[in-house]
Amino acid sequence: MAEPSPHSAPPTLEVRNLQTHFFTRAGVVRAVDDVSFTIGRGKVLGLVGESGSGKTVTGFSIMGLVDPPGRIVGGSILFQGRDLAKLSEEEMRHLRGNRIAMIFQDPMMTLNPVLRIDTQMIETVQAHEKVSEEEARGRARDALGMVGIPSPDERLKSYPHQFSGGMRQRVAIAIALLHRPDLIVADEPTTALDVTIQGQILAEVQKLCATTGTAMLWITHDLSVVAGLADDIAVMYAGRVVEFGDVGEVLDAPLHPYTHGLIGSVPSRNKRGEPLRQIPGMTPSLLKLPEGCSFRARCPRAQEDCLVMPALHDWLPGRLARCHHPHLDEVATA
Amino acid sequence: MSQAQMPMQATNAPRSFSDTETPMVELRGVSRRFAKKLDIAAKLARRLGASVREEIVHAVDRVDLRVRKGEVVGLVGESGCGKSTLGRIVAGILPQSEGEVFWNGENVAAMQGEAAKIGKLRRQMIFQDPYASLNPRMRVADIVGEAPLVHGLTTRGKFDGYVDEQMRRAGLDPAFKRRYPHQFSGGQRQRIGIARALAVAPEFIVCDEAVAALDVSIQAQILNLFMQLRKDLDLTYLFISHDLGVVEHLSDRVVIMYLGRVVEEAPTERVFAAANHPYTQSLLNSVPRIGNRKRAFTTVKGEIPSPLNPPPGCHFHPRCPHAFERCRVEVPVLREIAPGQRSACHLNDAA
Structure with a gap:
C-alpha cells in the first residue's frame, strides 16, 4: 500500500507529559505521572504494564473519561494536532465514538443488556451523523461482517446475552468501527477470552488497522500479545512510561531493567524446569512512591x-x- | 525428566520411581454430569405435553487419567472444557457421577473411616482466585492453622510455631499472621492459599489456575515457589491452566481437554514438538508468543460449542480442518500413537 511513512506524516496521537492524579482522602494518587508516546496512522502501540501501573487511566484520560476525584493536571494529548485535554465536554462528545472509539475488557461495558444489537448500533450511527435508519442499519450490518460475525442480518436482531463472550467482544469492536475512527483505544480487549478466540480477534484487528489506517492504542499486561500485534511498545511502571520503542527492538534488547525483568519472567523465555527469573518485591503503592526512580528498590x-x-x-x-543505567551493553551484542 | 517419557501402562510392579508403580492418582472412566432441575412451571408444562427436558451438561465425559508420584501433570483446555471439574474430582471435593477414582491403588469410594480422611487430607487444592478462596473474616493464622489443629497435626500449645513455619515456607513473614486477607496483595494472598494447602502435609496438590490472576512478575515468584516446594516436600502436582507457556515450563506431562473429553496426552516436549490432535495443534498455533513478531496470528475457525449441546462424534469436528464423515458420527477413542503419547483422532487410523 502507498501509505506515507509514519516519520513524514504527523502522528494520529501524541501524548506529552500527561499527568492524571486522583485527589483521594488518603492523599494524592499519581496514577499517571509523566506519560509520553506517539502513535502514527495505521499503527498499533502496545501499552504494557502490571496492575496499578496507570495504563488504564492513561486510556481513560485520552477518552476524557476520568471521573472525579481524578483529574488531568498536566501535559497534553494531541489528537491530529488538537489538544484533547483542553476540549470542552461538548466538543469531546463529538469526537468520542466518532473519531476516537474505545473497546473495553468487558464488552458488557459497551453493550446495553436490554436493547437489541441493531437498536444500539443504529443509535450510535445516528448520534454523530444524520442518516436514515435504513442506511444506519446497513452500516451496522457491514461493521458486523467486517469483524467476522456470521449472518450479520440475523444477528442484528439478537440481544447481547445471546452472544458468546468472543462474539460480544466482536460486536463491541464493530460498534467502535461504525464511524471508521482515526484512533481506537483498546483496554485489555482479549484478556477474558480463550486463546483460540483471542487469536481470531487479533487477526481481525490486524487486518482492520492495515486496511483502514486506524491507529490503535492496545493496552494490555500480556507481552506476548503485544509482540505479535504492535508496531511500537510503551512500558509503564508506577504511573510513568519507563521505556518506549520499536516492539522488536525493545523485546529483543530492553534498555530498562524493569522491561528486562518483565521479559525475563515470561515462562517461555526461561529454560524448562529451571527457576524463572523473577523481579524481587512488588509494585510500590502509588500513595507513597519511593524518592527518585520508582523501580529503584527492586x-x-x-x-x-x-x-x-x-x-x-x-x-x-x-x-x-527512563533510567540512569540502561542495558546498553546488551543492545550492542543483540 | 525420564519418567515422563515412559509408556503409560501401569502394572503391579514393585514401588520405584518409574511408570511401573501404582499411580498416585488414577481415574478410570470418570464422568461428571450437572443437571438443571426442572422448576414447578416446567414440570407442569411437561405434564401438559410440552417437550421440556432437563438440561444436562457433561462437564467431564469418561476421562482416564494417571498421575504418578513426583510427577507434574499439566491439564490444559479452554473455558468449559471441564478441567476445573476434573481437578475438583481428583482433589476429592466433588463426587463423580460415574467411574472410579483410585488413591495409591485403592478405590476412594471403598476407603472408610480414618483411611478415607487421611486420603482426602493428602490431596489438597489451590484455587485461582486468592480473593474468593480465603475467608475474609479470619486471621491468617487461623486460615492456615485451623485444619492442622482439627486433624491433630499440631496442638494448641505448638500452634504458633507451626503456623510460623507454614507461613515462612510459603514466603510470608510470620509477623503478619494476625492480619486479615484483605490486608495482603494478590500475590501474598496466593501464598496464604499455598500455606493453607501445605499445612496439612499433603502429598498431592491440585493447582486450579493458581497463577492466572497474578501479574507476570508475581506469577514468576509463585511458580518458582511451587517448584521449590515440589523439591523440598516431594510433592506431586496436577497443574490446571489455560496458559500453555506456564504449563510448558512446569509440567512433565500434558493432558489436553476439549468439551469434557481428553483429546491428547503426552510428555511435555512431545506435545510442543509434535502435537498429534488437530485441536492441540490449533491451540498451540493460537498462543501468542513473545518470540513471534508482527502479524503472525493464525486462527481456528468457529466458536467453542455449548457443552449443553455438544456436536456428535468428535466434539472438535465442526472446527477441525481435517474433519471427514466418520468424525461426525463416531467418537474417537484415546489411543497410544507413540511411546507415552495418546491421542483421540480418527486421522490416526487412516494412516
Whole structure:
C-alpha cells in the first residue's frame, strides 16, 4: 500500500507529559505521572504494564473519561494536532465514538443488556451523523461482517446475552468501527477470552488497522500479545512510561531493567524446569512512591544516583528509556 | 525428566520411581454430569405435553487419567472444557457421577473411616482466585492453622510455631499472621492459599489456575515457589491452566481437554514438538508468543460449542480442518500413537 511513512506524516496521537492524579482522602494518587508516546496512522502501540501501573487511566484520560476525584493536571494529548485535554465536554462528545472509539475488557461495558444489537448500533450511527435508519442499519450490518460475525442480518436482531463472550467482544469492536475512527483505544480487549478466540480477534484487528489506517492504542499486561500485534511498545511502571520503542527492538534488547525483568519472567523465555527469573518485591503503592526512580528498590542495577528521578531519554535512535543505567551493553551484542 | 517419557501402562510392579508403580492418582472412566432441575412451571408444562427436558451438561465425559508420584501433570483446555471439574474430582471435593477414582491403588469410594480422611487430607487444592478462596473474616493464622489443629497435626500449645513455619515456607513473614486477607496483595494472598494447602502435609496438590490472576512478575515468584516446594516436600502436582507457556515450563506431562473429553496426552516436549490432535495443534498455533513478531496470528475457525449441546462424534469436528464423515458420527477413542503419547483422532487410523 502507498501509505506515507509514519516519520513524514504527523502522528494520529501524541501524548506529552500527561499527568492524571486522583485527589483521594488518603492523599494524592499519581496514577499517571509523566506519560509520553506517539502513535502514527495505521499503527498499533502496545501499552504494557502490571496492575496499578496507570495504563488504564492513561486510556481513560485520552477518552476524557476520568471521573472525579481524578483529574488531568498536566501535559497534553494531541489528537491530529488538537489538544484533547483542553476540549470542552461538548466538543469531546463529538469526537468520542466518532473519531476516537474505545473497546473495553468487558464488552458488557459497551453493550446495553436490554436493547437489541441493531437498536444500539443504529443509535450510535445516528448520534454523530444524520442518516436514515435504513442506511444506519446497513452500516451496522457491514461493521458486523467486517469483524467476522456470521449472518450479520440475523444477528442484528439478537440481544447481547445471546452472544458468546468472543462474539460480544466482536460486536463491541464493530460498534467502535461504525464511524471508521482515526484512533481506537483498546483496554485489555482479549484478556477474558480463550486463546483460540483471542487469536481470531487479533487477526481481525490486524487486518482492520492495515486496511483502514486506524491507529490503535492496545493496552494490555500480556507481552506476548503485544509482540505479535504492535508496531511500537510503551512500558509503564508506577504511573510513568519507563521505556518506549520499536516492539522488536525493545523485546529483543530492553534498555530498562524493569522491561528486562518483565521479559525475563515470561515462562517461555526461561529454560524448562529451571527457576524463572523473577523481579524481587512488588509494585510500590502509588500513595507513597519511593524518592527518585520508582523501580529503584527492586532494581539490580540501582546506584546512588537513582535517588534522582531519571528523565525519559533517547539513548538510541527511536529508543527511549527512563533510567540512569540502561542495558546498553546488551543492545550492542543483540 | 525420564519418567515422563515412559509408556503409560501401569502394572503391579514393585514401588520405584518409574511408570511401573501404582499411580498416585488414577481415574478410570470418570464422568461428571450437572443437571438443571426442572422448576414447578416446567414440570407442569411437561405434564401438559410440552417437550421440556432437563438440561444436562457433561462437564467431564469418561476421562482416564494417571498421575504418578513426583510427577507434574499439566491439564490444559479452554473455558468449559471441564478441567476445573476434573481437578475438583481428583482433589476429592466433588463426587463423580460415574467411574472410579483410585488413591495409591485403592478405590476412594471403598476407603472408610480414618483411611478415607487421611486420603482426602493428602490431596489438597489451590484455587485461582486468592480473593474468593480465603475467608475474609479470619486471621491468617487461623486460615492456615485451623485444619492442622482439627486433624491433630499440631496442638494448641505448638500452634504458633507451626503456623510460623507454614507461613515462612510459603514466603510470608510470620509477623503478619494476625492480619486479615484483605490486608495482603494478590500475590501474598496466593501464598496464604499455598500455606493453607501445605499445612496439612499433603502429598498431592491440585493447582486450579493458581497463577492466572497474578501479574507476570508475581506469577514468576509463585511458580518458582511451587517448584521449590515440589523439591523440598516431594510433592506431586496436577497443574490446571489455560496458559500453555506456564504449563510448558512446569509440567512433565500434558493432558489436553476439549468439551469434557481428553483429546491428547503426552510428555511435555512431545506435545510442543509434535502435537498429534488437530485441536492441540490449533491451540498451540493460537498462543501468542513473545518470540513471534508482527502479524503472525493464525486462527481456528468457529466458536467453542455449548457443552449443553455438544456436536456428535468428535466434539472438535465442526472446527477441525481435517474433519471427514466418520468424525461426525463416531467418537474417537484415546489411543497410544507413540511411546507415552495418546491421542483421540480418527486421522490416526487412516494412516
